[in-house]
Each structure stands twice: as structure tokens, then as C-alpha cells.
Amino acid sequence: MGVVRVLIHCLPFNVLVNHLNKRLARFVFLVWAGLATASFTGCSKEAAMPRLAGEGATAPDAYLVSSTLIGEYPASELAARIPEVPIAGALVRYPIRVYRLTYRTRNTDGQFIMASGALLVPVGTGQALPVLSYQHGTIRPDEEGRAPSYYRSGSEVWSVVSVLASTGYMVSAPDYIGYGASKAFPHPYEQAASLASASLDMLRAAREFAGQQQVTLNQKHFLLGYSEGGFATMALHKLMEEQYSAEFPVTASAPGAGAYHKSAFADYILKVDKPLSFLSTYVWVLDTYNRVYGINRPFAYYYNQPWATQLQADLYSAVPDRAALLFTPAFQQGILNRTDQAMLAAFRANDIHDWRPKAPLALFHGTADDYVPFFNSKDAYNAMHLRGATQVELRPIAGGNHFSSVTEYTLQAYAFISQYR
Incomplete structure (x- = not known):
């Protein structure tokens, strides 16, 4: 295993990807497929206009409210979490400590609330750490325990x-509003604004925590x-x-299979x-x-009976x-x-495909995705290039659907960001 470990940390990651076997693919699919599981939750009836982080009310002096150590996990245990794929254990290099952070962020009405997330900190690296912000996929309302701050097996x-x-x-993994x-x-x-602001404020809380714990971070x-x-x-990168x-320069990002062009969708x-x-x-x-x-229309406006009731x-x-069958004429x-005009404006507010990123950005998407169609990433790539973006790449996953593409996304996205580390 020592030889394999040396090879993995010395070889270019694209070479490593070629050596990962089908058992790794199967594992990654099983773990990540839940990200794309779509469902929904009950609604609250307050009318609120969204605000991005930093807008409106004065920001707090500190975002971090509390931190709780969930546990410290040696490298051997992390490697053992993937028994189906022995070679994947060779990726593990350092033990990690995992903390549950609670922090202040704004809800969609602009009011500060308490949110939470998980912070994963490698131990004993001997160097300043880069920060990875990990945004989770759809979590069913009856699977709330899958949110990062619960850190469950x-x-x-x-x-x-x-x-x-x-x-x-150092990985910052926000729960988002509605979980934890x-x-x-x-x-x-x-909703782009709240996803971005909750993720950004988690990064702020993580940085405050690192300062308190004397964890050295790079930029x-x-x-x-x-x-x-x-x-x-994508929403976080844009924000x-x-x-x-100046506060949080983006080094590189690799979003996968997002619904970036809501109006076209x-x-x-x-x-x-x-x-x-x-x-x-x-x-x-x-x-x-x-x-x-704040549109606040009744269900019967959107849905035919009996589904409205x-x-x-x-x-x-x-x-x-x-x-x-579902939607009313x-x-x-x-x-x-x-x-x-009201709902069209809401869609436009969540069109995040048409802007000019400066940092390297790779758009990963399965070409046969019938859940979140491929045109979302293609439209983003085309719009960004028309605006003069020079470091945007479109990485099609040939023949991949929303679920089968997660394995290749995971491996290629990690390879992409690793070259800028």
C-alpha cells in the first residue's frame, strides 16, 4: 500500500483516474447518486424577497456562533470506509477532525438566522491549507439526516x-437553509441567492474557526x-x-449537472x-x-385537479x-x-448561466441527462465565452445520464481543481 500511496501522490491525477477500477466506479455511484434524488417539502407562506450576503442589514461582527467536535478519524479508518475499493484507500493521506459549526446567515427575507454545516480539517499536514467549499445535492425532506452537519455513515x-x-x-460543507x-x-x-449566501457565510464561519484553532489557511x-x-x-462562484x-478569491470551481438556465429549463x-x-x-x-x-398564488393556479388539492x-x-396533465393551461x-411577468422574473433571477467568470471553471454534465438537460451547461459555456471568459471549459460526459455521470464527475472534478492547488 505504501508504494501505491506514493504513486497516487506523485502521478498526474488523470493517470490515477485511468487506474481506478470498476469497483471504485460502483462505490462512487452508490454514494453520490443520492445527490440527484429529487423530492420536495411543505411550504411556509411568508412573502419575502431574496437578498444576497452583504445586502441590506448590517453584517454581524462574527458569523461563527459555536463549534462542536464530532470526532477525529485516523487515516486507516477513513480508508476502511471504502472496503469495496481497496485502491481508493490509498487516496487517504491525513487523519481528519470533523466539526459541526453553527453560524449566522440570512434567510430569504433578509433576516439573520442560525444555520449549520460540517467542517472537515486534515491534521498534521505541516502546511497552510487550501479551502474546498462542497455544496451538497438535493436532500429529501424525509432524509434530513443526510445533511453534512449530521456526519452520518x-x-x-x-x-x-x-x-x-x-x-x-479544509472542507466547508454547508447544510443550506432548511436543514440542521x-x-x-x-x-x-x-434559489440561487440563498444557496450562495448560506455557503459564503459558512466559509466566513470556517475562517473564523480556523483563526480560533490556529489552523493556517492559504488564499x-x-x-x-x-x-x-x-x-x-455556480451561484457561489458568481457571488x-x-x-x-478580495475577501474570498476563487481559485477554481467545478460544478456538475446544475440547472443554470432556469428560463430555458x-x-x-x-x-x-x-x-x-x-x-x-x-x-x-x-x-x-x-x-x-411574494407571488403567493394558490395551488389551483399552477396545477390541474385532482393534483392541486x-x-x-x-x-x-x-x-x-x-x-x-399536471400544469394548468x-x-x-x-x-x-x-x-x-411575476414568475418569468423569478426564473430570470435564477438564471446564473450568463456572466463572466475570471477563475478557471469546468462545467461537467452528462450528454444524455434527461433529469437536468445538458443544454444548461452548454448554454452557460456559450454565454460565458460570448462575454469574453477565457478560462471556462465544457466537459461533456458522453452518454452519461444524471445518475451514471456522477462517478466520472467526481474523479474529473477532483483532477481539475488539483492542478491549481
Whole structure:
């Protein structure tokens, strides 16, 4: 194992990727596939306009509220967490300490609330640490325990992300609003502003914690995330570069399979005449935007019966797989004919594909993704290049769907950010 370890830390990562076997692929798929599982939660009826971090109310003197040591895990234990893939254990280099942080962030109404996340710190590196912000994917409301701050066996933070931390990154993994310390609030699903601000404020809390614990950090910040985590990663990258580049310079980011072009995605859903397995996810998105942007329409405006009554009682219930059956003609026509100005504005507020990033950014996406279509990443790549971005790459995963692509995403995204470390 010692020889393998030396090879892994000396070879270029693309060479390492070629040596990882099918058992590793199977493991990564099983762990990460949950990121793309779509579902939804109940709604709160407050009308609120979203604000990004730093807008509106005065920021607190400190973001970090408390920290709790969850545990310290030796390298041998981390390697043993992946018994199906012995070679994957060779990626493990350092023991890690895992902490649960609670911190201040703003809810969608601009008010400060308590949020939480996990902080993974490698031990004994002997050098200043780069920071990796990891944005998790969709978490079902009945699987709230998968949020990073719970750090439970079987979750991606407990396994794959712990291995990433053990290679020498301090990993900041926010729960987002709606999980952990903020679980009393509805999760603002696929709402760019809150995903970005909750992630940024977790980074602030992590930096404060590092100062208290005398953990030396360098100025490198890397961003990773898949599915909703890919959308959150893109939103965070945009926020950091456009408003907080001096505070948190982005070194490189690698979002995967995010719904970056919400307006085009809405048109696609309402136009396509075929079964769509993800319509229940769109119900959650509509509920979030209807609430957060103060539109506050009744369910019967969006959904045909009997699903309007059914969804009002249980937003988590099953829906038909064809848009024409689920959505009312009035709603469909309002979007496609461009007359529903309120919801169209909400979609535009969450179009995060058309801007000019400066740091290296790689867009990973399966070309056969029928859950979050590939055009989301392609549109982002094209729009960014038209704006003069020179360090944006489109990394198609040929033939991959939303679930089968997670293995290649994980390996290639880590390889991508590692070259800038």
C-alpha cells in the first residue's frame, strides 16, 4: 500500500483516474447518486424577497456562533470506509477532525438566522491549507439526516468528501437553509441567492474557526458540487467573484449537472411532449419561487385537479409524468407566451448561466441527462465565452445520464481543481 500511496501522490491525477477500477466506479455511484434524488417539502407562506450576503442589514461582527467536535478519524479508518475499493484507500493521506459549526446567515427575507454545516480539517499536514467549499445535492425532506452537519455513515460527506479532506483540503460543507440548525425553515430549493449566501457565510464561519484553532489557511478557494450542489456552486462562484473577490478569491470551481438556465429549463418542461421523471422536483421549485418572491398564488393556479388539492395537502405526493396533465393551461400559456411577468422574473433571477467568470471553471454534465438537460451547461459555456471568459471549459460526459455521470464527475472534478492547488 505504501508504494501505491506514493504513486497516487506523485502521478498526474488523470493517470490515477485511468487506474481506478470498476469497483471504485460502483462505490462512487452508490454514494453520490443520492445527490440527484429529487423530492420536495411543505411550504411556509411568508412573502419575502431574496437578498444576497452583504445586502441590506448590517453584517454581524462574527458569523461563527459555536463549534462542536464530532470526532477525529485516523487515516486507516477513513480508508476502511471504502472496503469495496481497496485502491481508493490509498487516496487517504491525513487523519481528519470533523466539526459541526453553527453560524449566522440570512434567510430569504433578509433576516439573520442560525444555520449549520460540517467542517472537515486534515491534521498534521505541516502546511497552510487550501479551502474546498462542497455544496451538497438535493436532500429529501424525509432524509434530513443526510445533511453534512449530521456526519452520518453512508452520506457523501462521511465517505467521499472525507477522503477529499484527507488529501489536504479544509472542507466547508454547508447544510443550506432548511436543514440542521435551520430545519424549522423551508429549504429554498434551487434559489440561487440563498444557496450562495448560506455557503459564503459558512466559509466566513470556517475562517473564523480556523483563526480560533490556529489552523493556517492559504488564499486558495475551490468549489465543488453536483446537481443542486452544481447550481449552488455556480451561484457561489458568481457571488464571490462579483461581490467578494478580495475577501474570498476563487481559485477554481467545478460544478456538475446544475440547472443554470432556469428560463430555458421552464420552457423545455412545458413544451416537451414526453414523460418527465422529474416533474415532482419542478413542483418544489415552483413552490419555492411562489413563496420567496411574494407571488403567493394558490395551488389551483399552477396545477390541474385532482393534483392541486393533493399537492396542497402533501407537496411530497406523486404527480403525473406529463406536463400537460399536471400544469394548468393558464400557467403554461403565461410562461410560453411571456405574459406571466411575476414568475418569468423569478426564473430570470435564477438564471446564473450568463456572466463572466475570471477563475478557471469546468462545467461537467452528462450528454444524455434527461433529469437536468445538458443544454444548461452548454448554454452557460456559450454565454460565458460570448462575454469574453477565457478560462471556462465544457466537459461533456458522453452518454452519461444524471445518475451514471456522477462517478466520472467526481474523479474529473477532483483532477481539475488539483492542478491549481
